[in-house]
Amino acid sequence: MSxxxxxxxxxxxxxxxxxxxxTAVTSFLASLGVCFGVMAxxxxxxxxxxxxxxYIDSIMEISSYHIRVSxxxxxxxxxxxxxxxxxxxxxxxxxxxxxxxxxAGRNENQSASIIRAVPENIMSHDAGFKKxxxxxxxxxDLADENSIVVGNTIAWNLGLxxxxxxxxxxxxxxSDTDLLSASRIFTVKGIFYCGYADINAGYCFINMNxxxxxxxxxxPLVYGLKLKxxxxxxxxxxxxxxxxxxxxxxxxxxFNRGFFxxxxxxKNILFILVLLIFVVVAINIYNAFKKLVYERKTExxxxxxxxGGKKSIRNIFxxxxxxxxxLGAVPxxxxxITLSKNISKxxxxxxxVTGNSMFSVYASIPSRLVPHEVFVIFMFGxxxxxAASWIAGKSIxxxxxxxxxxxx
Numbered sequence: 001m002s003x004x005x006x007x008x009x010x011x012x013x014x015x016x017x018x019x020x021x022x023t024a025v026t027s028f029l030a031s032l033g034v035c036f037g038v039m040a041x042x043x044x045x046x047x048x049x050x051x052x053x054x055y056i057d058s059i060m061e062i063s064s065y066h067i068r069v070s071x072x073x074x075x076x077x078x079x080x081x082x083x084x085x086x087x088x089x090x091x092x093x094x095x096x097x098x099x100x101x102x103x104a105g106r107n108e109n110q111s112a113s114i115i116r117a118v119p120e121n122i123m124s125h126d127a128g129f130k131k132x133x134x135x136x137x138x139x140x141d142l143a144d145e146n147s148i149v150v151g152n153t154i155a156w157n158l159g160l161x162x163x164x165x166x167x168x169x170x171x172x173x174x175s176d177t178d179l180l181s182a183s184r185i186f187t188v189k190g191i192f193y194c195g196y197a198d199i200n201a202g203y204c205f206i207n208m209n210x211x212x213x214x215x216x217x218x219x220p221l222v223y224g225l226k227l228k229x230x231x232x233x234x235x236x237x238x239x240x241x242x243x244x245x246x247x248x249x250x251x252x253x254x255f256n257r258g259f260f261x262x263x264x265x266x267k268n269i270l271f272i273l274v275l276l277i278f279v280v281v282a283i284n285i286y287n288a289f290k291k292l293v294y295e296r297k298t299e300x301x302x303x304x305x306x307x308g309g310k311k312s313i314r315n316i317f318x319x320x321x322x323x324x325x326x327l328g329a330v331p332x333x334x335x336x337i338t339l340s341k342n343i344s345k346x347x348x349x350x351x352x353v354t355g356n357s358m359f360s361v362y363a364s365i366p367s368r369l370v371p372h373e374v375f376v377i378f379m380f381g382x383x384x385x386x387a388a389s390w391i392a393g394k395s396i397x398x399x400x401x402x403x404x405x406x407x408x
Contacts, residue, residue: 031327038381045270050368084223089236095221106160137191150192151194151203278384
């Protein structure tokens with residue numbers, strides 16, 4: 001403890017002397033570099049997370065679910081539903097049928113899509129589905145067997161609006177259904193939008209009765225399971241396979257492995273590229289502290305002559321490196337979080353001031369902060385300064401008192 005107090009005292013004395021002159025400017029610029037590095041990395045990662053999570057949430061809540069289960073025998077369906085109801089990790093189990101179709105709208109326009117038959121009460125039964133699927137025209141009403149809800153891109157391509165008629169001209173299904181038909185006429189009850197463009201351009205919803213009558217008896221019934229945490233899919237999969245060994249259960253990780261893998265790689269590469277900011281900052285801090293050690297060699301020699309150990313003297317400069325890192329990382333942390341949470345308002349204000357419509361487009365950029373990522377970025381900013389000062393301080397061990405005092 002006494003050694004720490006001595007290091008702290010001497011470091012404070014050095015800092016007071018260095019408040020003016022080139023050393024102070026160099027220290028300020030080093031802290032400023034850490035500040036902007038932390039701020040930039042937090043904002044960039046928040047925006048990237050916003051883009052990616054809007055895709056991932058839409059895919060898992062609307063399309064893939066957390067776990068898909070198929071191949072359940074009819075005499076075990078009630079048992080499976082009871083299992084899902086009693087499992088605290090599962091929030092809901094939604095049955096659905098699915099087939100690929102070619103839809104024909106007005107003026108003979110056509111659009112390929114995935115037709116999914118879901119329960120009429122899915123919006124009240126599945127909170128995640130309701131949250132991600134936003135109705136922009138009409139409502140999600142599948143009470144009638146000829147009702148359909150379509151994505152906004154499909155509606156645009158086919159010229160559909162609420163109340164329009166659309167024909168599923170071609171439909172994949174089982175052997176007891178017609179591949180081509182002009183009689184599969186549905187009425188558009190609603191048009192939806194979500195955060196993933198492919199769902200908007202490729203998904204339509206009808207009710208279960210319509211699905212059973214149009215897809216055929218051999219169309220497999222699939223249960224989509226939603227979990228309290230998407231990270232708990234492995235445990236639930238093991239429980240399902242243990243209790244129902246004959247079923248086919250697929251996790252969201254397997255179902256979307258290619259797409260999610262690309263997103264993860266993109267994020268990691270961007271993280272590494274922006275992280276190079278700290279490499280540049282660390283080099284600048286290293287050079288600054290090397291210069292500081294050279295300028296303070298007389299004081300270092302005096303401290304050594306008075307009994308100060310070289311490791312204790314090196315800790316003085318390490319403490320100053322920590323101070324430089326904190327003076328940069330803490331403001332950068334605060335600025336990064338503030339900008340990330342208000343990035344839409346910032347671009348809206350810029351659009352109003354400059355009249356540039358592109359800023360209005362940028363205002364729609366989502367952002368999402370992940371606590372552990374923010375912490376890692378903060379520690380990178382702090383540790384880069386510590387590492388640079390520690391490496392620069394190693395030159396102290398090569399100084400000898402006699403040589404320094406002789407030169408002076």
